[in-house]
Amino acid sequence: MDPFATVEPRYGRESLADVLPSALSVLGVPGEPDPLGLRAQLDGVRRIAVVLLDGLGWHQLPPAAADAPTLTDIAEGRLGTARPITSGFPSTTPVSLVTLGTGAAPGRHGIVGFNLNRPGTDQIVNHLRWTDEPDPRTWQPLPTAFTRAHEAGLSPTVVTDPKFRGSGLSVSAFRGARLGPGVEADAVAEGMLAALRESRLVYGYLPDVDRAGHDFGLGTPQWHAAASEADRLVTRLLDGLPPDSALIVVADHGQLDVPADRRLDLDRDPRLTAGVAVVAGEARVRYLHTIPGARGDVLAAWRAVLGDGAWVTTREEAVAAGWFGPVPESHLQRIGDVVVVCRDRWVVLASAHEPPRLGTMVAFHGSSTAAEMEIPLLIVRR
Known part of the structure; x- marks a missing residue:
């Protein structure tokens, strides 16, 4: 597809909002839909690891191929299966993390932009810097997929940068999960694999590709190094996965350079x-x-x-x-x-x-x- 063609979000069919409901359905949580059709593919799987590679969109996989042999093997069908789905809209990190975490489209969970005006005021809520005002549980009122997983006895765990613990965004997207530390690729892999010993649903996050794209641009040496780190994380996860488990790799959005x-x-x-x-x-x-x-x-x-x-x-x-x-x-x-x-x-x-x-x-x-x-x-x- 033309990378500049308009793509509408495919909520309820093939979108980021559908990933965790489908994963919970595989794991036997009652009432969870399976819009991605994962039950047949993952029949018998008892543990699922989901890792989000910030900024590594579908159209960024081919340029990263030389730096990411494991991801390339999955994308080309030699190691697993691959298909494009859509992010929510706007295609930006806070919107996407809450869309993934709740299993709901942005309109429903209310995080409909990176910066939002707080109605009735002239205040701006920056969702990356947001702490406790407005109250995350009222600003984003939906229960998360992690809450539903916890109630079903799956002991879900989220592995991410400890500095986000207790932030408004983390509470909105991940409440209901235990939080484990992990910033660099090796630490995220180690934390996720350790959590899989007790948790049947584990989520991890790596920001490197997005950060390199913002700071240096796509295709630069720094961007290729970040893609290599993302591949290192996925490789370590695959090497250490328990026998009854599956790995799902997604992104929150892609990127493009702006002259x-x-x-x-x-x-x-x-x-x-x-x-x-x-x-x-x-x-x-x-x-x-x-x-x-x-x-x-x-x-x-x-x-x-x-x-x-x-x-x-x-x-x-x-x-x-x-x-x-x-x-x-x-x-x-x-x-x-x-x-x-x-x-x-x-x-x-x-x-x-x-x-x-x-x-x-x-x-x-x-x-x-x-x-x-x-x-x-x-x-x-x-």
Whole structure:
């Protein structure tokens, strides 16, 4: 598929939201659906390890092939099975982690963007820096798949960076699981394999590929080194898996490099700030909360400036198109009055609203292109 083609999320069929419900179904949890059809493939499996490789989308697997022989063997069918599924929308880490952790589309769990306006205020909730305000259990009210696994006696464990313990994002995505430490590839592998002795569902996370893409760009030596570390993690997991187990490898999104001439800064263009009260979202998907009565003018101005570089639409149209899945009334106002979804390689920066580092990043994600939305579902049965 053309990496710049638009890909709609396939909730309830082939999406990141369907991974843990299908895994729980394999493990015999009553009432869990199996939209990915894993029961036949993994019949008899008693333990499942799920590892998420941040930023290693489906379209990034071929460029990583020389650095990732194990992942390549799985992707090409020599060691396991592989197919593309979709992330949720926006295709960004906080949205994806909660989508995976709850088994629900973003509209239902409410984490519908990287940065969200807290309705009724001018405050922005940054979901990577979020702690206890707003309360994670009300901001994201759904029970997680890990809670359901715990109630079913599976003793689920999540292995991730200890600095995220107790964060709003961790509580939203992983509550119900025991937390184990693991930052680098070897430590994550060690923690996951140790947890599999007692837990029947273990999840682990590695940020390296995403970080290298943001900082240096895809295809750079640093990015290839990060892909090699991801492969090292998967190789160690496969080498140590118990006989009655399976490994599922997914990502949260892909990435694409953005050249300098495709970067707009809304805070340097008065046409783009006029009528806007609060700026949220991120560079590939902007949420604009407008001054009362100004939405029509904001729509017109942004459409005139961005042209074919973005889909500029209303909240109602974006929700009706199904990008977020069903959105309850309680979550609607978190989405901007105007939604700006960048196409091709365009981004909209916000230098007066966000840290300077964002303007120096090379690779971005969050939008609806295949390069960002399509992620791998790699499965190896021990």
